[in-house]
Amino acid sequence: MRKKQLSMVTLSVSLSLTLALSACSSKPEATSQPTAEASKGKFDKKLTITAFNSGAFNPGSQMPAREDDPIRQMLEKAVNVDFQMTIPPADQQLAKLNTMIASGDIPDLIFMTSRATAVEYYNQGILADLDKNDLNNYPDLQNRFKPEDWESMKYKGKTIGTPGYELVSGVRGWWLRNDWLTKLNLKAPTTPDELLEVMKAFTFKDPDGNGKNDTYGFAAGVGKDGSLITLGWEQIFWMFGVNPTIVDQVGGKLVFGNTDPRMKEALAFINKMLEAKVVDPDWVSINEAPAIDKKMYSGKIGIIINDWRRMEKANSALMKELSGEIPDWQVIAPPKGPNGDQTIGLKAFQNNSWAISKTAAKDPEKLNRILALLQYWYTDKDFYPWASYGLKTIGWDNVSGSVQRIQENLASKEISEKYRWTSNYSLPRRTNDDLFFNFTNPKTAEFQKINLTYVKANTTNPYILPDPTDTKLSERNKFTNESLLKFMMGKDPLTKWDDYLAALDSKFDYAKYKDLVAKQLTEAGVMK
Structure with missing residues (x-):
């Protein structure tokens, strides 16, 4: 799979980047504190480490020169390296990497956007497997991720990388127009049958009160590749315990979603929805997420599957612009299906990774320096705000002993654009870090918690x-x-x-x- 799993877990990269911006017009404050390892002289010999960062959160931004990049300076000083990072354009990642490999210019450290890609390059003999003893020398790095995340780094018993960045689970969930529900004196649906009845009411009982037959109970779409799991239908399937692209294990036996008998139940229900004309008829031509957003913002849809941050300030402003109002959208629990299934989707699988080239790993000193670099980047507490929020006095500052974001800078388009590049270092950010996401709606974190309650374990399909x-x-x-x-x-x-x-x-x-x-x-x- 050539996608970042943001998918189901995945965060929407463009949104993550926007949220991660660090900005201000003043000159950033640089650190002057050496790391313990550097001060002890553990890394007396300076090494050059090259990195191919296809996991960068904002690959379109221009990275500054070293003298204007305090974050790079901190990384370099921490483990005494010359850190040279290549950030490929989002649509040219594999092409550029393959060109570098073909020319013999293999990066020391390579970000793999999927397990499938990592396995492919490992089988070609380009990537090294990491000896357990090597990793044991860096316990902070090991403890930074959960045991199951490290398990996902294994292929045929070998560890072929370290986790890249955490993926967010429960990104997409059930949104419902609570104001329409109240007006029609209805309750939030808890079963498929109740769901269909609410959709009918939202379609035919004039919930917006304009006297016109111009609303629909549900909106969805079909991916450009014909996929049925990216634009709203997936959660309908999950009510019946299946997903057409997922292989799972039930009672020790493999279950293939596209042929499981429960799929027939799901298809029959969707057919009832379409026959009842409760689905916006544009669903046959909608093939991208922005079109789903537009439907949500239009003010004419009552139930929709979308991102957990859709009531943040910028999105609310679009709703106001397109429909003249900011509806009372609420995230609800998924209706419980006939087999007792109440699933929002799969838990995000640690699908991305940092791999080390075989060429670099042949040099024990370089291998250890790379692992030390990753450990500092991902686990140093003093460095974390720089990596996650950007430059000090620009994206954040210490206020009364605690780190706080500088909101006026985050709100400035000019400043945000100037320092957008800092988000390319943000891979260590944690998915439970509210400061990183910079929520403007106090309910956003609550919406995420609702979704996370109904995430299904993802232990089979990714392999x-x-x-x-x-x-x-x-x-x-x-x-x-x-x-x-x-x-x-x-x-x-x-x-x-x-x-x-x-x-x-x-x-x-x-x-x-x-x-x-x-x-x-x-x-x-x-x-x-």
Whole structure:
């Protein structure tokens, strides 16, 4: 998978970057305190460390020269290195990395945006596996992440990287127009049937009081690649305990979401929604997240699946601009499905990582210096505000003994743009750090907590990697998406479900695919 998992966990990178901006017009205050290791002379010999940072939160910003970059100076001083960081354009990450590798200019430290990418480069002999003893020399770095995050760094029993940045779970959840609910004297839905009834009321009972038939109960879309899990439908599927792209384990047995019997229940319910005309008809042409945002801001939708920060100040301003009001949007618990499922989505899997090249790892001194650099970057308490909030006296300052953000600078577009580059160091930021996200709506953290309550463990699917022998993969995925869409829309009746299953086996080697999945999960130790 070539995406950052922000996905399901993933944060929306553009939003994270905006929130992470550090800014001010005054000259930043630089640190003058050496680290303990540097002061003891542990790293007397200065080394050059090259890094390829495709995990940068704002790759489009121009990094300043060393003399104007106090954050780089602190990193370099901490472990006595010349730190040279390349930040590739977001749409050229792999192309640029491959060019560097082909020319023999392999970076020492390489950010991997997905486990699949890390495994691919490891199998090509480009990345090193990290010896347990090497990592044990850096306990603070080990303790910085949870044991399950370190487990995700393993491939065939080898640790092939260190965790990159924490991913946020429960990003997308159920939003409901509470003002419409109150006006129509309804209660928040707790089951699929109740959900459909509320959607009908929001569609046909003139909840906005304008005397026109111009509102809808729900809005969704379909990804450009035909995906049904990115723009609203995923949470409908989860009410029935399935997801068309997910492989899970139930009772020690593998469950494939796109063929599980519960998928039929989900498809039947979605067909009822569409037949009832409670879904904004634009859903067939919506294929990007901004279009979903626009629907939410339009003032004509009653229930929608969206990001947990959608009532922050900037988004509220867009609502006011587009619809003339700021609706009383509230995040609600997902309705409980017929099988007892009440899931918002999957817990974010630690899918990104820092890998060390084999070339760099051959030099023990360089290997240790890289690990020391990562430990300082990710765990030094004094450095954390610089990495997460930007420059001192610009993005933050110490006030009465505590770190506080400088709000007037964060609100300045000119200053924010000038110091946008600082967010490229923000990888150590923690997902429970309210200062980093700089919430302006006191309910935002509450909305996130609601979503997190209904996150499902994600212990199987991330370990499934594309297999080069699976020549029918893309065709099979396309057929699956098209078939499920036809069932949803009623173009194919669910009486043809068995025909769909038979076609997967006869035309798309589905049995072989399931065997490959079982083999991978067994090798990864995920399934016994």
